[in-house]
Amino acid sequence: MTKPITFAYPCAKCGAGQAILPAKIEAMSVVQCVQCGRKHGRLDEVQKQLATKAREESFQKMRQIYRNRPTGKNRSS
Numbered sequence: 476m477t478k479p480i481t482f483a484y485p486c487a488k489c490g491a492g493q494a495i496l497p498a499k500i501e502a503m504s505v506v507q508c509v510q511c512g513r514k515h516g517r518l519d520e521v522q523k524q525l526a527t528k529a530r531e532e533s534f535q536k537m538r539q540i541y542r543n544r545p546t547g548k549n550r551s552s
């Protein structure tokens with residue numbers, strides 16, 4: 476009855492893009508790689524990492540847009 480739930484999370488060890496959520500989802504549960512079984516950490520920590528990553532990516536995208544905008548000359552010393 477308890478099917479493993481997978482979600483997108485890059486593994487630092489084997490490069491697999493999927494991780495398994497524990498059957499019993501709790502903040503203290505440990506998220507593991509589907510392929511090599513590497514422990515990514517506690518669910519709440521992994522969620523925090525993903526949120527930080529998403530924020531950084533959107534921040535970088537925003538900066539790129541600003542950089543590419545033709546707002547005068549871009550002189551930096």
Ligand SMILES: [Zn+2]
Nearest residue numbers: 486489508511
């Ligand atoms: Zn792995």
